[in-house]
Amino acid sequence: MEEGRVVSGSKCRLILVGETKDGQPFCYEDRFTVHKLDAERIVAGLAYHTIHPLEKLHHLGFIELSFLERGMLYYGFADMLSMEMTKQHCLLTLAAPETVRMTQQRKSVRVQLASRIPITCRIVGVRGEMSPQSVVFYGQMIELSAGGVSFVTSTRLFEPLLLELTFVLPSSPEKHHLVCEIVRVTAFGSDSYRVAAEFRDCPPETIEPIDRFCRANQQGQEREPSAGRAGEGDDRDDDVAGWTDAYEGKPASPKSADASDIQGARSLSALGYDVNLARPNAEEDDE
Numbered sequence: 001m002e003e004g005r006v007v008s009g010s011k012c013r014l015i016l017v018g019e020t021k022d023g024q025p026f027c028y029e030d031r032f033t034v035h036k037l038d039a040e041r042i043v044a045g046l047a048y049h050t051i052h053p054l055e056k057l058h059h060l061g062f063i064e065l066s067f068l069e070r071g072m073l074y075y076g077f078a079d080m081l082s083m084e085m086t087k088q089h090c091l092l093t094l095a096a097p098e099t100v101r102m103t104q105q106r107k108s109v110r111v112q113l114a115s116r117i118p119i120t121c122r123i124v125g126v127r128g129e130m131s132p133q134s135v136v137f138y139g140q141m142i143e144l145s146a147g148g149v150s151f152v153t154s155t156r157l158f159e160p161l162l163l164e165l166t167f168v169l170p171s172s173p174e175k176h177h178l179v180c181e182i183v184r185v186t187a188f189g190s191d192s193y194r195v196a197a198e199f200r201d202c203p204p205e206t207i208e209p210i211d212r213f214c215r216a217n218q219q220g221q222e223r224e225p226s227a228g229r230a231g232e233g234d235d236r237d238d239d240v241a242g243w244t245d246a247y248e249g250k251p252a253s254p255k256s257a258d259a260s261d262i263q264g265a266r267s268l269s270a271l272g273y274d275v276n277l278a279r280p281n282a283e284e285d286d287e
Contacts, residue, residue: 010034012044012067014092021058028053032092041081042094052085065097076100108146109214116140117167119151124179125162128200134164139195141167146211148198149180152188157195159183165197169213176210178202 015029030053032044042065046053066075076097084091123135139153149165159182166177180197188194199207 010067012042012065014044015064015066016054016057016060017062018057018060020056026057028057035091039096041096042078043091044094045089045091047089049088052090054083054085054090063094065094074100074102108211109218110143110145111214111217112143113141114217116142116152117144117169119149119165119167121151121153121155122164122166123161124164127160128162128181130162142194144210145214146199146207148183148196150194150196152192152194154192156193157182157185159185162200163197169210171213171216172209174209176206178206178210 010033011031012034013029014032016027018026020026030046032046034042034044036043060080063078063080064075065078066073068074076099078094078097081093081095083093117140119139119141121137121139123137125131137153137155139151139155141149141151143150161182163180163182164177165180166175168175178199179201180199182195182197184196186194
């Protein structure tokens with residue numbers, strides 16, 4: 001890698017914590033575009049169209065930098081070297097993290113269905129508590145993942161209602177029954193609602209056929225990480241992929257917890273970074 005190489009189009013996520021001038025806590029988080037990256041520093045920029053997002057930051061406590069690459073989350077603390085501000089752009093120069101940690105983040109494949117799938121929905125509780133009484137309504141599924149579902153209905157709903165869903169996938173006559181919790185409801189047209197729900201307490205044998213269906217139907221569709229929130233518009237760090245290209249290699253999907261077997265870890269180490277592999281969250285979907 002040439003030092004100072006511009007990494008076009010790649011992203012990183014920055015969390016800044018500090019204090020305002022009057023001593024109040026200041027917390028800010030956003031995706032920044034990486035403009036330059038080498039062994040010594042990282043230059044990241046953020047475009048904005050209203051007030052400068054860091055205008056009230058008076059004293060900086062710490063910055064955490066993170067990026068997601070092929071199911072691996074890389075993160076570490078970084079010191080700010082300088083900050084340049086223009087009318088619509090903020091440019092931060094950060095010292096490269098002394099230590100970059102990694103942890104595995106599983107991805108659920110989310111698919112937009114070619115045609116809507118009818119679903120029978122039963123309201124069975126709220127806030128994780130099941131009720132002996134239930135109410136039935138109907139909807140049309142539009143997105144599905146092993147972690148959750150998105151569907152359209154004319155019934156007005158809200159979080160955190162618990163639902164029991166029943167549906168049949170096109171690949172099999174088998175009926176699927178899953179419990180889920182509503183995490184978001186948005187308007188969909190003049191008289192309908194789009195509902196995003198996360199599956200709750202579903203055994204692996206119930207989730208596995210759904211995961212197989214989604215993976216079989218992902219071809220030709222954009223693969224997005226889903227933290228059990230099918231239908232959610234911003235699945236966090238998916239657009240950060242490519243950041244580690246600047247480290248002369250892309251980390252492969254790890255088959256073990258040995259950092260020496262991960263290309264990304266070797267590439268980071270080659271630049272002098274101290275790379276530690278955190279324990280994988282093998283049962284978690286991406287954050």
